[in-house]
Amino acid sequence: MFSRRLIGSVLRPTYAQCRRMATAPVGALSRTGLYDFHIQNGAKMVEFAGYEMPLAYGDIGQVASHHHVRNSAGLFDVGHMVQTNFRGPTATAFLEWLTPSSLSTLGAYSSTLSVLLNETGGIIDDTIITKHSPGAYYVVTNAGRRTEDLAWFNARLTEWNEGPLAKEKGPVEMEILEGWGLVALQGPKAASTLQNLTSFDLRGLKFGRSAYVPLDGGSTLHVARGGYTGEDGFEISIPPQQTEEVATMLAKDPVMLVGLGARDSLRLEAGMCLYGSDLDESISPIEGALAWVIGKDRREKLDFIGGETVGKHLKQGPPRRRVGMIVDGAPARHGAKIFLPGTDELLGEVTSGIPSPTLGKNIAMGYVKNGNHKKGTAVEVEVRDKRRTATLTPMPFVPTNYWRG
Known part of the structure; x- marks a missing residue:
């Protein structure tokens, strides 16, 4: 994830x-x-x-x-990932409060990538949510965020189950699939x-x-x-x-x-993020190029935690955007600075980078200022105190091969 x-x-x-x-x-x-x-x-x-x-x-x-x-x-x-079941008559509404995904319209036994958001729209963690029924969900979160995620879930569950909807229709219970x-x-x-x-x-x-x-x-x-x-x-x-x-x-x-x-x-x-390198609590899903996880109906109501910031970024554009790039000469690693070519204007930094075994090229992803994120844009990346030319390119770098029938 x-x-x-x-x-x-x-x-x-x-x-x-x-x-x-x-x-x-x-x-x-x-x-x-x-x-x-x-x-x-x-x-x-x-x-x-x-x-x-x-x-x-x-x-x-x-x-x-x-x-x-x-x-x-x-x-x-x-x-090592954390597997959790959420059950209860208000489970859909609860998880739609915690995430910006359209779970009410998700089919039975369908999954979606989603994000847990804090009050300022930052990503607490990314997660895969699988809906078994309106009252039963299977959720997988990252091991490295176990303490933060479970504390967040427990606090929000207490808050939710004391609220009017849960009292009227029933509470939500969480089961961690330990071991x-x-x-x-x-x-x-x-x-x-x-x-x-x-x-x-x-x-x-x-x-x-x-x-x-x-x-x-x-x-x-x-x-x-x-x-x-x-x-x-x-x-x-x-x-x-x-x-x-x-x-x-x-x-x-x-x-x-x-x-x-x-x-x-x-x-x-495959252009997929690793939490902590490419995503963290300061990054909104719009900045993280994850606007697609936000359902159309959710964009209108913004009735989820962090919705105010997400709505602002959707309407006005985010301060920065996650991008992919091909780097010439040497691989750029996490933390490498990204500059406007020929200047000292700092555009952002690399969050993940490797020599691609499939492509035989140096690939990386990172964040740059909004407006400098278009594909084909030339930038310079500082690798071992030397500027390397790089070109912003769409992700995934390698085409996906998912089975769609």
Whole structure:
């Protein structure tokens, strides 16, 4: 899902940062249900969002893993993410108060990317919301924002359940799926791999949809079609006692186990944010190029937390905008300054950047002043005290391959 770097935030490292931590001792960290599975498969474990997570496996490098996902299929452990159920007769209204998405018109077993907003319209976290029914939602948020998100949810639930709508129609309850596994099967061969393990016809499960899918062996699991790589794929929620069994079933040829390094380069090529690097509590969804998550009806009423700022940015334009860019010469990393060519006028800064394994070019995303964000605009990026030419380019950098039927 999206990145981070605010003071007081828990840093979610880029691949380069993960590499630096790979030899560092790991302290008292949380572990997913697949920790032993990772060790048995030769994983190099690093600290990530308060968890011990695999950076890579064995001698397989980040670039090789990246290409394997683009051309075949990879399996990621994303069990560090926070999985939560919200239930109650006013669940839709509650979540529409917390987010700008049109959940009332969302179909059953449909998902949407959304954002939790603070009172000033800043993004507390990005989230995937899946609607099972008007009174039941499955929500996934970032591990690195667990403390902030759960505190926000609990405070707002108390406020909501003491209000007139909840008292009239019923309260909302939150259930955290502690210890549950979550794996992402991604790549052009993901569907055929999963289809071999189920009688459920996956052709009818389109991008952004979910279902309870029976797998060989008797398990019936929540499967959502989507992911964080830009490829076709699935995110599969698994009860604690079955997590390793299901991962073992999925991790068969042609599937490769893939770690954080390739996950970061895949998501950046797909133009997806990492919370803390590309999004934080000072950035509105309009600045973050996420205006599309705001439903048409929500733009009119603005009856959600942070709506006043969002409405102002929609009407007047935001102060800055998230953009993609191709950088010449050397890759620009997080924090690199962006200038108007030939001047000292600072336009913004890079939030994520890598050499793209797929394109063979240096790609980056960042923020620039509104008005300087049009595609094709030439800028200069300061890399190792030297100005590099760069061109703003639309995202995703690599075309997505979602299954739309």
